[in-house]
Amino acid sequence: xxxxxxxxxxxxxxxxxxxxxxxxxxxxxxxxxxxxxxxxxxxxxxxxxxxxxxxxxxxxxxxxxxxxxxxxxxxxxxxxxxxxxxxxxxxxxxxxxxxxxxxxxxxxxxxxxxxxxxxxxxxxxxxxxxxxxxxxxxxxx
Amino acid sequence: xxxxxxxxxxxxxxxxxxxxxxxxxxxxxxxxxxxxxxxxxxxxxxxxxxxxxxxxxxxxxxxxxxxxxxxxxxxxxxxxxxxxxxxxxxxxxxxxxxxxxxxxxxxxxxxxxxxxxxxxxxxxxxxxxxxxxxxxxxxxx
DNA sequence: AAATATAATTGGGAATACGAACTAAACTAG
DNA sequence: CTAGTTTAGTTCGTATTCCCAATTATATTT
Numbered sequence: 001x002x003x004x005x006x007x008x009x010x011x012x013x014x015x016x017x018x019x020x021x022x023x024x025x026x027x028x029x030x031x032x033x034x035x036x037x038x039x040x041x042x043x044x045x046x047x048x049x050x051x052x053x054x055x056x057x058x059x060x061x062x063x064x065x066x067x068x069x070x071x072x073x074x075x076x077x078x079x080x081x082x083x084x085x086x087x088x089x090x091x092x093x094x095x096x097x098x099x100x101x102x103x104x105x106x107x108x109x110x111x112x113x114x115x116x117x118x119x120x121x122x123x124x125x126x127x128x129x130x131x132x133x134x135x136x137x138x139x140x141x
Numbered sequence: 142x143x144x145x146x147x148x149x150x151x152x153x154x155x156x157x158x159x160x161x162x163x164x165x166x167x168x169x170x171x172x173x174x175x176x177x178x179x180x181x182x183x184x185x186x187x188x189x190x191x192x193x194x195x196x197x198x199x200x201x202x203x204x205x206x207x208x209x210x211x212x213x214x215x216x217x218x219x220x221x222x223x224x225x226x227x228x229x230x231x232x233x234x235x236x237x238x239x240x241x242x243x244x245x246x247x248x249x250x251x252x253x254x255x256x257x258x259x260x261x262x263x264x265x266x267x268x269x270x271x272x273x274x275x276x277x278x279x280x281x282x
Numbered sequence: 283a284a285a286t287a288t289a290a291t292t293g294g295g296a297a298t299a300c301g302a303a304c305t306a307a308a309c310t311a312g
Numbered sequence: 313c314t315a316g317t318t319t320a321g322t323t324c325g326t327a328t329t330c331c332c333a334a335t336t337a338t339a340t341t342t
Contacts, residue, residue, distance in 0.1 A: 009259035013270050016277035017258060021165035022184070023281065024158050026204055038328070043163075055290060063167060068330050070291055075328080092289040092338045117158060118150035123279055129154050132280075135273045136157035138264055140164065179297070196321060209299045211322055216297075233307045233320040287340070298329075309318070 027116040035109055040064075040072060042109070045081070045098070049106060052097040054087060081105065168257040176250055181205075181213060183250065186222070186239070190247060193238040195228060222246065 025039070032042040040062065047053070047061050059069040073096055076082045081102035087093040098106075121129050166180070173183040181203065188194070188202050200210040214237055217223045222243035228234040239247075262270050 009255050009262060010270060010274060011255075012278065013262065013274035014255055014258055016274050016281065017161070017165055017261075018169065018254075019281050020158070020277050021162040021169075024162035025166055028159065028162075040329070056288090064329090065331055066290065067292080067332080071329075074291095090289080090339075092336095094290070113159075114150050114152075114155055117155055120158075120280055121150060121154065124276065128276055128279075129151060131272070132276045133151060133154035133157050135265065135269055135276070136161045137153065138269075139261055139273075140157065140160050181298070197319090205298090206300055207321065208301075208323080212298075215322095231308075231320080235321070283342100285340100285342080287338105289338080290336085292333100292335070294331105294333090296329105296331085298327100300325105300327085302324085304323070305321085307318105307320080309316100311316080312314095 023120060024117065027120070028113060031109060031112040031116050034112055035105060037109075041076060041081075044072060044076065045102065045106065045109065048082060048096060048098045048102070052095045054093045054095055056093075058096055076102075164261060165258065168261070169254060172250060172253040172257050175253055176246065178250075182217060182222075185213060185217065186243065186247065186250065189223060189237060189239045189243070193226075193236045195234045195236055197234075199237055217243075 028042060029039050032039055037045070043062060044058070047058065053061065055069055055073070056066055058073075059066045062069065064072075073082060073084065077084065080099055082096055083099050084094045084096055087095045121132075124132065169183060170180050173180050178186075184203060185199070188199065194202065196210055196214070197207060199214075200207045203210065205213075214223060214225065218225065221240055223237055224240050225235045225237055228236045262273075265273065
């Protein structure tokens with residue numbers, strides 16, 4: 001009668017998920033900061049690594065308002081990391097893509113992230129890490 | 142020779158951790174927003190639920206600068222969620238604690254969070270969820 | 283051709299976060 | 313016991329992030 005649907009979740013699992021996520025995010029922020037970037041810029045970079053979306057698409061990916069993305073791209077463009085190119089067929093829409101400079105930033109960032117996150121997994125055996133990767137992978141869309 | 146220490150991390154696991162974390166954070170933000178709060182305020186609330194730290198301690202918990210926390214508490218205080226009480230022995234230090242109003246906010250928020258995160262785990266069996274909780278738990282400090 | 287819809291930008295405003303400078307209280311030396 | 317230093321918080325200035333509402337310019341519909 002009083003079971004809330006979708007809420008049958010072991011409190012321990014909830015807590016573990018939330019705490020792990022905060023730990024991961026903290027390290028991601030740290031990695032970003034080490035390259036003078038914000039978390040949002042990091043995400044933007046990761047998205048643009050293999051896509052050249054229009055502004056609205058990028059906004060959807062990031063879960064942000066279009067206007068927020070406008071400013072985000074403004075600043076990134078001013079820093080020379082990304083560029084706007086007018087999307088051929090539709091005169092209104094704009095495609096965003098990484099510049100060579102932006103792309104150059106990527107390997108260092110990826111290494112930095114790996115280096116910061118890896119230690120988190122050190123208390124697990126290799127077999128356990130594989131099992132964890134499998135479980136998390138199955139949870140994702 | 143060229144193995145970077147601490148970087149022996151399966152790319153799949155790295156990716157799964159990062160993606161899961163973003164998914165969890167998005168849901169946490171959503172839960173916070175549903176109660177007109179920010180993610181940082183949510184964290185603050187969770188910390189104050191079972192602690193009455195001094196400002197500097199709270200800053201350490203949150204990984205923020207002292208000055209950032211000053212403003213955070215200013216606004217939360219103005220909203221009636223927390224209160225500052227001068228810590229007896231040391232005339233400089235201030236203890237932060239939840240008000241009755243702040244405490245009242247908690248159950249609803251917790252339920253909201255559980256309700257939003259639970260669906261993420263639905264693609265796992267109950268046994269798998271337990272294993273996941275165990276693995277994540279062992280990763281945390 | 284006029285009305286409507288869509289893509290992005292602009293402007294206003296609040297919250298978040300940092301660093302540097304400041305105030306007040308508490309130690310520490312001499 | 314006073315002078316200097318450290319510590320706890322706050323304040324100030326600035327940048328970023330984010331939203332909402334209004335605007336501009338191009339497309340689409342009718």
